[in-house]
Amino acid sequence: MEAIQVIRDLVIANRTCRRFYQDVAIERETLRELVDLARLSASGGNRQPLKYILACDPQKNALIFQYLVWAGALKDWPGPSEGERPSAYIVILGDTEIAKSFGGDHQIAAQSIRLGAREKGLGGCMHAMARNDGLSKALGIQPRYELLLVVSLGKPKEKVVLETVGPDGDTRYWRDSDNVHHVPKRRLDDIIIG
Amino acid sequence: MEAIQVIRDLVIANRTCRRFYQDVAIERETLRELVDLARLSASGGNRQPLKYILACDPQKNALIFQYLVWAGALKDWPGPSEGERPSAYIVILGDTEIAKSFGGDHQIAAQSIRLGAREKGLGGCMHAMARNDGLSKALGIQPRYELLLVVSLGKPKEKVVLETVGPDGDTRYWRDSDNVHHVPKRRLDDIIIG
Numbered sequence: 133m134e135a136i137q138v139i140r141d142l143v144i145a146n147r148t149c150r151r152f153y154q155d156v157a158i159e160r161e162t163l164r165e166l167v168d169l170a171r172l173s174a175s176g177g178n179r180q181p182l183k184y185i186l187a188c189d190p191q192k193n194a195l196i197f198q199y200l201v202w203a204g205a206l207k208d209w210p211g212p213s214e215g216e217r218p219s220a221y222i223v224i225l226g227d228t229e230i231a232k233s234f235g236g237d238h239q240i241a242a243q244s245i246r247l248g249a250r251e252k253g254l255g256g257c258m259h260a261m262a263r264n265d266g267l268s269k270a271l272g273i274q275p276r277y278e279l280l281l282v283v284s285l286g287k288p289k290e291k292v293v294l295e296t297v298g299p300d301g302d303t304r305y306w307r308d309s310d311n312v313h314h315v316p317k318r319r320l321d322d323i324i325i326g
Numbered sequence: 327m328e329a330i331q332v333i334r335d336l337v338i339a340n341r342t343c344r345r346f347y348q349d350v351a352i353e354r355e356t357l358r359e360l361v362d363l364a365r366l367s368a369s370g371g372n373r374q375p376l377k378y379i380l381a382c383d384p385q386k387n388a389l390i391f392q393y394l395v396w397a398g399a400l401k402d403w404p405g406p407s408e409g410e411r412p413s414a415y416i417v418i419l420g421d422t423e424i425a426k427s428f429g430g431d432h433q434i435a436a437q438s439i440r441l442g443a444r445e446k447g448l449g450g451c452m453h454a455m456a457r458n459d460g461l462s463k464a465l466g467i468q469p470r471y472e473l474l475l476v477v478s479l480g481k482p483k484e485k486v487v488l489e490t491v492g493p494d495g496d497t498r499y500w501r502d503s504d505n506v507h508h509v510p511k512r513r514l515d516d517i518i519i520g
Contacts, residue, residue, distance in 0.1 A: 140442070148368055271520070
């Protein structure tokens with residue numbers, strides 16, 4: 133059986149990124165290619181209730197940015213400064229005229245988007261957005277659409293290191309004095325229980 | 327910017343599969359490699375509340391099989407016959423001692439698992455399992471763990487064709503007289519709304 137090297141490399145490289153080279157623009161066509169990966173991914177009962185709004189210009193980006201929450205575990209860090217913010221966003225909506233609940237369609241979509249983005253040299257972050265009325269209003273989203281998730285995207289400007297969780301079991305990510313972002317992951321043998 | 331050809335090819339090839347060469351065994355080590363992809367994927371707040379149970383022997387497989395629901399849209403088809411059933415399963419649990427809700431961690435995990443499986447030439451299906459007390463009991467799962475999702479895996483024995491949804495907008499998958507499975511996907515321009 134062949135190795136799963138390509139996917140494994142991408143999954144490992146595909147770390148959440150929160151600081152970017154903001155001046156490196158992302159074209160709308162690139163975002164469309166990424167949404168196409170989501171479009172072709174699995175959907176519960178194949179209902180495909182997800183809809184997408186794209187943003188890649190400074191004005192729309194700034195509007196979306198103010199509604200995002202960044203790095204809950206880094207209490208002293210409010211999010212990326214001007215100049216290190218995402219160059220683009222994909223806003224994922226659930227169309228309630230197609231389905232009343234969306235299972236995990238949006239996370240499946242977001243994972244396909246992020247793996248595709250990684251292959252293009254882009255990093256990003258998934259922002260859970262349930263019940264964020266402010267952003268819905270700001271974007272003029274009709275009540276028919278439920279705001280589910282925002283994927284922020286940009287050229288990564290931070291170093292992220294995967295490591296093994298310590299004996300205290302603390303999984304919180306942290307930053308060292310060089311601003312390297314450390315992500316402790318549980319051991320494989322600790323998560324397979326049968 | 328480089329093409330996203332590898333991920334795109336995998337996402338397209340990664341169709342839900344429901345009939346398999348049941349006699350082609352899958353080793354436990356293969357399942358561990360796939361769970362490792364899930365382990366290294368994003369987790370909300372990096373809490374990593376997911377745990378896994380693996381099955382790849384005929385007895386445990388038969389036990390799990392009886393609790394699965396197959397292809398809701400194919401009303402006359404109760405699921406794969408003996409001989410065409412999955413060779414393995416990955417059962418995804420949420421550890422309530424780590425988190426009370428699991429966001430979409432399990433769907434992100436399942437998408438990584440399925441893309442890795444596809445790269446190994448395996449197909450599969452995600453079975454949403456919320457509140458399936460029968461399977462929890464049969465597997466002896468402690469109340470601490472919430473049953474979230476089962477990924478069935480095997481060597482694909484069915485042809486799946488992606489096509490564009492017709493003018494009636496019907497997204498239900500269907501099988502033709504040659505047992506080819508057709509999956510209508512919405513157009514990219516119909517799902518990008520802004």
